[in-house]
Amino acid sequence: MKSQTRCVVIGGGIAGCSTLYHLTQEGWSDVVLVERDELTSGTTWHSAAQVTNFGMNQTMVGLKTHSINLYKELADDPDYPINYHHGDGGIRLANTEAQMDGYRHFASMARGMGVHFEVLDAAECARRHPLISTDNLLGGLWDPLDGDIDPAQLCQALARRARTAGAEIYRHTPVTGLTQHADDSWTVHTDKGDIRTEIVVNACGYRVNEVGAMMGVHHPVMSMEHQYFLTEPIQQIIDAGHRMPLLRCPISDYYCRQEKQGLLLGFYEQDCRTWGMDGIDPNFTNALCPDDLDRVTDVLEGAFARMPALMEVGIHTVVNGPITYSLDGAPLVGPIPGKRNAFCIIGLRAGLGEGGGHGWLLAQQIVHGEACYDTWPLDPRRFTGHGNVELTALKAIEEYQNEFRFEFPHEHRPAGRPVKTTPLTPILAAEGADFTVVNGWERADYIKPTSDFHETHGFRFNETFDVVAAEVEAVQTAVGLCEVNGFNRYELTGSDVHSFLDRMICGRLPRKPGRVGLGYLLNHHGMIKAEATIANLPDGRVWYGSAAAAEAHDMDWLTRHIRPGEDVQIHSLTNAHTILVLAGPKSREVMQAVSRADWSKPAFPWLSVRQCFIGIAPAVVMGVSFSGELAYEIHIPNNQLYAAWLALRRAGEAHGLRLFGARAVESMRLEKGFLHWKSDLLTEFDPFETGLARFVTLDKPDFIGKPALETRRTQGPRKRLVTLDIDNSNAPAHPGASVMLNDRVVGTVTSGAWGHRTGKNLAYAFIAPDLAQPGTAIEIDIIGRLTPSRVIPPSPYDPDMTRPRQ
Secondary structure, eight states: OOSEEEEEEEOOSHHHHHHHHHHHHTTOOSEEEEOSSSTTTTTGGGOOOEEOOOOSSHHHHHHHHHHHHHHHHHHTOTTSOOOEETTOOEEEEESSHHHHHHHHHHHHHHHTTTOOOEEEEHHHHHHHSTTOOOTTOOEEEEETTOEEEOHHHHHHHHHHHHHHTTOEEESSOOEEEEEEOTTSOEEEEETTEEEEEEEEEEOOGGGHHHHHHHHTOOOOEEEEEEEEEEEOOOHHHHHHSSOOOEEEETTTTEEEEEETTEEEEEEOOSSOOEEOTTOOOTTOSSOOOOOOGGGGHHHHHHHHHHOGGGGGSOEEEEEEEEEEEETTSSOEEEEOTTOSSEEEEEOOTTHHHHHHHHHHHHHHHHHHSSOSSOOGGGOGGGSOSOOOHHHHHHHHHHHHHTTTOOOOTTOOOOTTOOOBOOTTHHHHHHTTEEEEEETTEEEEEEEOSSTTOOOOOSSSOOTHHHHHHHHHHHHHHSOEEEEETTOEEEEEESTTHHHHHHHHBSSOOOOSTTBEEEEEEEOTTSOEEEEEEEEEOTTSOEEEEEOGGGHHHHHHHHHHTOOTTOOOEEEEOTTTEEEEEEESTTHHHHHHHHOSSOOSTTTSOTTBEEEEEETTEEEEEEOOOSSSSSEEEEEEEGGGHHHHHHHHHHHHGGGTOEEOOHHHHHHHHHHHTOOOBTTTBOTTSOTTTTTOGGGOOTTSSOOTTHHHHHHHHHHOOSOEEEEEEESOSSOOOOTTOEEEETTEEEEEEEEEEEETTTTEEEEEEEEOGGGOSTTOEEEEEETTEEEEEEEEOSOOSOTTOOSTTO
8 A cells, every 4th residue: 555645535436436446547646535435335325326517506507517428438338338228217206486587597597508498388398208197297307318327337447547547546544544744745544554645535425524533624515314115117118119308306305217118216204314313333334324214205205196106016125324414415526624735525425426617616626726617516615614513514404404495586495594793693693684694694785664575486576675675775876785795804914914815815905004905816726706995094904805605615725825924914803893784965964973983975985994983883884885875884793783783774864774685685786786706707707807907906916726727818718797777677697597599608607797877687697708898689588588788887877987076
C-alpha cells in the first residue's frame, strides 16, 4: 500500500468510484481510494438505480446529463460492457395545474442545457405507459432518456478505468483516524498503515459522520429507511413487446420501473423512519433493514388505484435499506466548511443516477479550484453550523415525504422552523409577517394584510401582488422599515487590512475613514467569486458585508488568502448584529428624530458610514440603498435591537412608516439593476460579462484573478447579462427559463419579478452578446409559453441614482 499520494478518497460506493475516476480524467493519476469492506457494500448495492435527466436547477441537469453520457459510454465499452437500460423514458405525473406549470418551467430550464422534456396530457401519459389509470390525473413530464443501471457493474467499470489510469484501490481497509498537519496536508490512518496525502475526500455514504468525527466536523446528513419490492411477472408487460417507461407519482408517493418482466415498486411513505441516528453497527455491510410493509399500506393503495394490474400480481422480493438525505435534500459536493484540503461528496439521495456528474464536478473543484458550472446548489458551505442531528432528521423526514413534490417559488416548508431568529421575529409575526428563510434565518417576506390572508404558491402572480405593490409604494413615497437578519458581517483589523483587501478585490475601494464602497472578488480564473460592501469605520476598523448565504463561503475564501506574516484578523459579527433598513424620501426625517447626529445631505452623503445611537441603542449606520431610494442601513447589536426598533417605529408614525419585506426588496432591486449573489453573480461569468466593468481596475498592480481576466477580456464575452422587459402580466420569468430567438436558445434567465414602480415585468438574463443591445426583441419560455420580451437599459428606475443621493 502506498505511504504517500496526492488524494485519498474514502468510500467505495458510486460517490467514491466516480470521484476517483474523474480525478484521473482531470490529469491526477497519483490517487487512492480506500474502502472498509467491498466496493458498493453500503447503500449503492441495493439502490433502485434510476438514471434521469430531471433536476431542480441547471447545475443538476448538467451533472445528470454528464452521468447519462458517461454511463452510455461505459455500457457500450466492448471490453467491459455493463447493463444499462438507456432511454426507456420516464413520466412524472401531476394532478394540479400548479404542478403542470412547474413541469413547463422545468422543461424550459432543461432546454437551456440541451435537454428535451415533453409536457404530456393525461391521455398521452396513459398511451406511453399502458398500465396506468388517468383518474385524478392532468398530465406529466416526459424524460426520453430516463432509464436504470446495474449499480455494482457501474462502480466496477469506473474503478477499472481509474486503475488503468494509475489510481489504486484498497479494499477491506478501514480508516481509523485522520490527522491534519501544519501545512494542511493529511495523514489517513488505516488498519494496514498510514497514507500521507495532500487532499482527503469523504465519500462515505451513510457512514459520513463517522469519518466526519475524525476531522472534528459534523455533516448535516441523515439516513432514511427506504423500501421497494419486486413483483412477479406481469402479463401486460410481457405482451407489450417493449420496456415500460419509468413512473414517478407525487399523487401517491411511489415510483416504479420495469425489472425483468415485472416491476420494481418503491415507496415514500408519510410514516417514514430515520436510520442510524444513534450510531451504526460496524458489521452493517451489504445488509438491509427488516421489512415493514405495513408502513407503506397507504402508499400501496394509491399505487393500486393508479396501476390496477398490481392488485393481481405477487411480491417476489422486498428490499429495505438506508438512503441518505442532506438538510435541504440536495447533495453536499465540495469543500468541507472550516477545513483545508478536505472535500466531501455526500447526501446523495439519488446517488446512482447522479453520481457520475457529482464526481465530475468534485474532481474539477479539487484539481482546478472551480467546476465548469457554478456549484453553489451543491456546496457544503451553504449551511453554517445549524444543521445538527435533530434538525437534519426533521428536514430529512420532510424531504422524504415530499420526494416527488417540488417546492414552488417562495414556498418554505415548515419542518424544523424556526431555526435562526432575532428578538424581532415574534414582533414581526405579531405584525402579520409571512416569513422566507435565508441561511436558516426567518426573514419577513411580506406583511399580510389580514390574519387570514393565504398565499397560493405557484409559478404565476398571486394574491401577494397587490400586497407587495403597497409596500413598494410606501418606500417610494414615504418611508418603510425592514429587518435584514443574517447579513454576513466580518470585522477586519490589522495594519495590512487595506493592502489585503486591495489584493482580494478587482476594483478600487475607498481608504478614507467614514466611507463605503462596493467591490467584487474573483477566483483565479477571473470569474465572479463574491460581492462585498466594504465600510471604513471612523475608528479604523473595516467591516466586510455580503449576502447572508455567503457566511461560510466568504470566510473560507478570505482566510485562505491571508499570507504568512500578514497582519490581518477577521472576526465574524454575523450572529451578533442585525440590520434595520429605513428607506424612502422621508427616512431622513425619521433618522433625525431618533438620533442626535446630523443626517443632512452635507453631513452624511450617500456612501457614508458612522457610529451613533438610535434612541439608546448603539449603531453603525451606512448610507447605502438596495431599493434605489434614500435609505439607511442600520446595524444594531442583537441585545439592543428591540430598543432601536421601537424608537424607529415611534418616530415613523408621524411620517406614515410602513413595514416592508424581502419580496418588495426583490422588486425594487430588479428595477435598479442591482444583482444577487448566486442568482446573477456566478462563477460561470466574469465581471465584464456580468456588466460590472466599472468595478474593475486593471491598472492595479495585482489582484486575484487578474491574469486570467486580462486574457478573457482579449477573447471577448461569451454572454452578457441584460435587463429584459416582458410583455406578460400573468407570470414572472423564473430563474433558469430559456431565452429564445427563432426557436433557438440564446440565453438563460437568472432573476425575475414585477417592478411595481416602473409597471414592468422584469428579468435579468445572460444572453448571446450580439443580442445584448437595448431594443433587441427576443422571447422567454415562461411556463410553456414563448413570451415577447425586449432588452432594455439596466436600471429602468432612476438610472442616474438621484433618489438615494437626495
